[in-house]
Amino acid sequence: MNPNPHPCLTCGACCGTFRVSFYWAEPVPEEYTEKLNDFRACMKHEPDPERPRCIALGGVMGEAVACKIYESRPTPCRDFTASFENGEPNPRCDQARARYGLPPLTPQSWNA
Numbered sequence: 001m002n003p004n005p006h007p008c009l010t011c012g013a014c015c016g017t018f019r020v021s022f023y024w025a026e027p028v029p030e031e032y033t034e035k036l037n038d039f040r041a042c043m044k045h046e047p048d049p050e051r052p053r054c055i056a057l058g059g060v061m062g063e064a065v066a067c068k069i070y071e072s073r074p075t076p077c078r079d080f081t082a083s084f085e086n087g088e089p090n091p092r093c094d095q096a097r098a099r100y101g102l103p104p105l106t107p108q109s110w111n112a
């Protein structure tokens with residue numbers, strides 16, 4: 001077993017921080033989305049404004065999570081990189097993690 005699993009699998013903070021909107025015709029399962037306007041849709045979120053958690057996120061934030069529609073997730077989710085996943089920090093990843101009391105990732109977070 002990998003002693004250092006992918007950090008996102010024990011996080012999920014970005015899915016509980018940012019509202020995700022995308023071009024309406026992206027093939028995202030409709031029951032997880034709502035219309036924003038004539039051109040854009042967004043992921044449905046839990047109604048709590050303090051915790052705008054995407055309804056497609058399963059599991060327990062900060063412990064073990066998984067996107068229920070991972071293969072069909074919208075473009076902003078595909079494009080969002082965890083800090084140092086590609087060698088560069090991502091302040092939005094750090095910001096989301098801080099919101100849930102999680103420390104920012106470092107290059108060492110990715111050492112197998």
Ligand code: SF4
Pocket residue numbers: 007008009011012013014015080081082083092093094096097105
């Ligand atoms: S906040 Fe960063 S580490 Fe957490 S799930 Fe999102 S990209 Fe991964």
Ligand code: SF4
Pocket residue numbers: 014015020043054055056057058066067068069070073074077
């Ligand atoms: S669709 Fe999946 S990856 Fe995107 S915000 Fe929702 S749970 Fe996170």
